[in-house]
Amino acid sequence: MDRFRARCYPASPMRFRAAAALVSLLVVTGGCTALHRVPVRPEITSETRSLERPGGMSITGYQTRDGVFHTFNGWVSLSASPDTLLFRRHRSTEWFAEPGDTFRLARADVPSLLYRSADSGKSGVVLLGVLTAAILALVTLAAIAFAHWE
């Protein structure tokens, strides 16, 4: 325990507060995402390149040929065969998977995928909103202090 304390203590409270404020700001602004839909083509495009990666592409849903949109929080990647997509739920791990957590679908049966990505416009407005609130708070405090001082 002493060794643990010695290792964790060096960060000064001021630096810790600054880091915490920065992390909070990143969490607030980085949490803004937007839903997108991308076509699944017979050939790999720049948008679906991550399907070839071992980890696959993180998705929130997919569409099947019958037009139905399915909610699915997980990853999709090309399986051993390039004509087949391998779906894997987020909760499943190498050692623990319930029936239905991992399944395969023919690539031709999945016209499109739904995924979320960072929305810079929304994040920008949130960040500017936080800064605007800070400016308004500072101006209000300065006005109060100035009124008392007079």
Add this chain to the structure above:
Amino acid sequence: MRTLPALVALLALSAAAARAATVDDAVLRLLPGERVAVRTPANEWTTGAFVTNRNDSLYLRRPSGTIALSYGSIAGLRARQNQRREGMSVGMLAGGVSLAFLSGSNSGSTSDAIYLGMGGIIVGGFVGGLIGAATHRWKDVYDENSALAATTPLGRRPSQIGARVGYVTSTQPSNQGPSASLIALPGIVGLEISYFPLPADDAPPPTLVYFTSDVRRAGGTLELHLVTHIGPRSGPVRPGLRLGVGPTIDLIRFDRYQGDGFGNLLGVSRVSDSEFRLGLDASPGVRFGSRAWSFAVEGTYHVVGGRGEYSDFYGILLGVSRE
């Protein structure tokens, strides 16, 4: 001024728009529930909320019920999008420039103008973003004619960046010297930052100083103008006219020569000040070259309000542009 490149990049990003080459590609990017407008070959528009697509048909939910439109009957497709990014960009520009200009006009201090300008960028961007998020417009995601045109390369309306250096002068012999400017035109409207010499006093630095009030003025002028470019954007020789309007900041330096009362110079003290004004400029010119980079020769004429006899100057600019 450091925020300007980011602002220009943001404007350039917001101006970028892509249309799908096929109706299938456009439909496969629509989100469930998204408001869309479909144009038929008879030029009639049908609006509704996107439900799904299957068997080469698009399904829309309308108050009267769900309808199916085959891909063959779709001549154009529009999706409703908010204007958050555009609103944020315009708000940042309007807030920053207007507050900087107002504060500079009132106090005449550059530091006040910078601080209030930064505050204006933040608050203006936030308010503009909120207004933009509540404002919607139809964005073309597929157009039959554009899809056909996409197969034959035609000149499109590109964004333009450029740099110029030159020499300006005026009827006042002291108001002359080198100048430089940077231009960014992401669309119809863009920004130009320029630096020009400030009208200095005609008299040379004194050699005999009897009083401490012997002052000489020098400095430069910084222009931050909203600009637009009129003229063709394709072809090897492109005549054009650039028009600009916006704040003009005179950065003035006063050299106060101090004497001992017997004509001997003891030293020079320097005081800096700035004055905000409104300026207009017109720059007719020609750009040569059909590749990405082109060479530009321009004349330039500037009018600055509130300067009295130094209110205008003109010159020649040389530079490059990338489109």
